[in-house]
Amino acid sequence: MVKSPGAVEAYLKRAVCLLPPHIRQNVRAELHANLYQTMLDARTGGLVEADAWAASLCQQGSVWWLALNLARVHTLGLGLRVFLVGLALGGAAYAVRAEVHTVPTAQEARP
Numbered sequence: 001m002v003k004s005p006g007a008v009e010a011y012l013k014r015a016v017c018l019l020p021p022h023i024r025q026n027v028r029a030e031l032h033a034n035l036y037q038t039m040l041d042a043r044t045g046g047l048v049e050a051d052a053w054a055a056s057l058c059q060q061g062s063v064w065w066l067a068l069n070l071a072r073v074h075t076l077g078l079g080l081r082v083f084l085v086g087l088a089l090g091g092a093a094y095a096v097r098a099e100v101h102t103v104p105t106a107q108e109a110r111p
Contacts, residue, residue, distance in 0.1 A: 005053050008035060014063045018071035027070060035060060 012032055016024045035056045042052035060066065 005050065007057060008032075008053055011035075011057055011060070011063050015066050015070065018067050019074055023074055027074070 012028050012035075015031055016028045019027055035053075038056040038059055039049070039052045042055040043049065047055060
């Protein structure tokens with residue numbers, strides 16, 4: 001991995017801060033590769049390395065917007081599963097409670 005400036009390292013750290021720990025490293029590596037390729041493209045356009053890194057970060061956009069979108073992509077499945085399990089358990093609890101309160105009562109016939 002090519003050493004990148006401190007601003008890029010800080011950007012990468014903030015971009016993956018909302019992700020679950022088990023996928024952070026892979027997403028960080030992919031994001032770094034994307035930034036590095038953008039930097040190389042800027043270098044072939046005539047920029048010096050420091051300016052090329054700055055252009056790469058500028059082209060990538062807001063780090064917090066990126067972090068939120070990465071979190072949405074990588075945790076939506078988990079959130080949806082938790083919601084569905086909660087919905088199923090809530091429905092089961094409602095059904096059990098409804099059975100307890102709807103026990104038929106005996107009625108007496110009056111003359």
